[in-house]
Amino acid sequence: xxxxxxxxxxxxxxxxxxxxxxxxxxxxxxxxxxxxxxxxxxxxxxxxxxxxxxxxxxxxxxxxxxxxxxxxxxxxxxxxxxxxxxxxxxxxxxxxxxxxxxxxxxxxxxxxxxxxxxxxxxxxxxxxxxxxxxxxxxxxxxxxxxxxxxxxxxxxxxxxxxxxxxxxxxxxxxxxxxxxxxxxxxxxxxxxxxxxxxxxxxxxxxxxxxxxxxxxxxxxxxxxxxxxxxxxxxxxxxxxxxxxxxxxx
Numbered sequence: 001x002x003x004x005x006x007x008x009x010x011x012x013x014x015x016x017x018x019x020x021x022x023x024x025x026x027x028x029x030x031x032x033x034x035x036x037x038x039x040x041x042x043x044x045x046x047x048x049x050x051x052x053x054x055x056x057x058x059x060x061x062x063x064x065x066x067x068x069x070x071x072x073x074x075x076x077x078x079x080x081x082x083x084x085x086x087x088x089x090x091x092x093x094x095x096x097x098x099x100x101x102x103x104x105x106x107x108x109x110x111x112x113x114x115x116x117x118x119x120x121x122x123x124x125x126x127x128x129x130x131x132x133x134x135x136x137x138x139x140x141x142x143x144x145x146x147x148x149x150x151x152x153x154x155x156x157x158x159x160x161x162x163x164x165x166x167x168x169x170x171x172x173x174x175x176x177x178x179x180x181x182x183x184x185x186x187x188x189x190x191x192x193x194x195x196x197x198x199x200x201x202x203x204x205x206x207x208x209x210x211x212x213x214x215x216x217x218x219x220x221x222x223x224x225x226x227x228x229x230x231x232x233x234x235x236x237x238x239x240x241x242x243x244x245x246x247x248x249x
Contacts, residue, residue: 014051072139115132160214214235
């Protein structure tokens with residue numbers, strides 16, 4: 001943490017769908033370049049950054065299971081999709097001048113390091129961006145849960161959840177133009193209302209370990225940098241009093 005940043009170490013959670021751009025499937029190289037540029041802004045200030053990426057642009061285990069595939073098998077396939085995305089992002093980040101490491105929850109030494117907590121922390125301390133692939137390495141857990149778990153393991157001070165909307169709303173803003181955005185909301189309210197922040201297991205992990213979450217719009221340039229500097233963007237999910245468990249933007 002420097003005089004210009006509010007956080008020393010953060011974890012950025014990206015969805016696989018974010019990498020598609022307008023293609024509808026796969027990886028859009030221009031999106032990778034955009035994300036690399038956004039990450040570089042915060043990294044250049046000295047913020048230590050870990051990243052977890054989903055695999056929904058290629059295959060989502062839960063969706064494949066719904067079509068009749070064995071759930072565990074489908075989830076393992078989804079984990080492999082996150083490795084593809086992680087290697088693609090690694091290439092984009094390194095092309096933008098940053099040093100990176102990919103660590104995976106499933107052993108595949110030909111392409112990445114295994115996830116080892118102390119080694120990951122050392123990479124971060126040396127200024128390397130650590131991309132954490134293959135989720136937790138276990139089926140039935142989402143990449144949101146993997147992001148929360150890894151952020152806690154790596155002693156991150158903030159989890160940044162990138163989405164296509166500018167925060168958490170009381171209804172789907174795409175369907176309801178009157179939906180209102182929260183500036184702040186408690187873990188408990190987000191859980192009890194079933195708001196589309198993160199899955200329940202991920203939010204519970206964050207709550208139990210006092211890890212704040214910022215939900216923000218990835219498509220608006222400068223948000224990662226702004227949040228790293230302590231500026232308010234999107235919606236902050238954290239511990240609040242029961243008397244004041246939500247604040248409207």
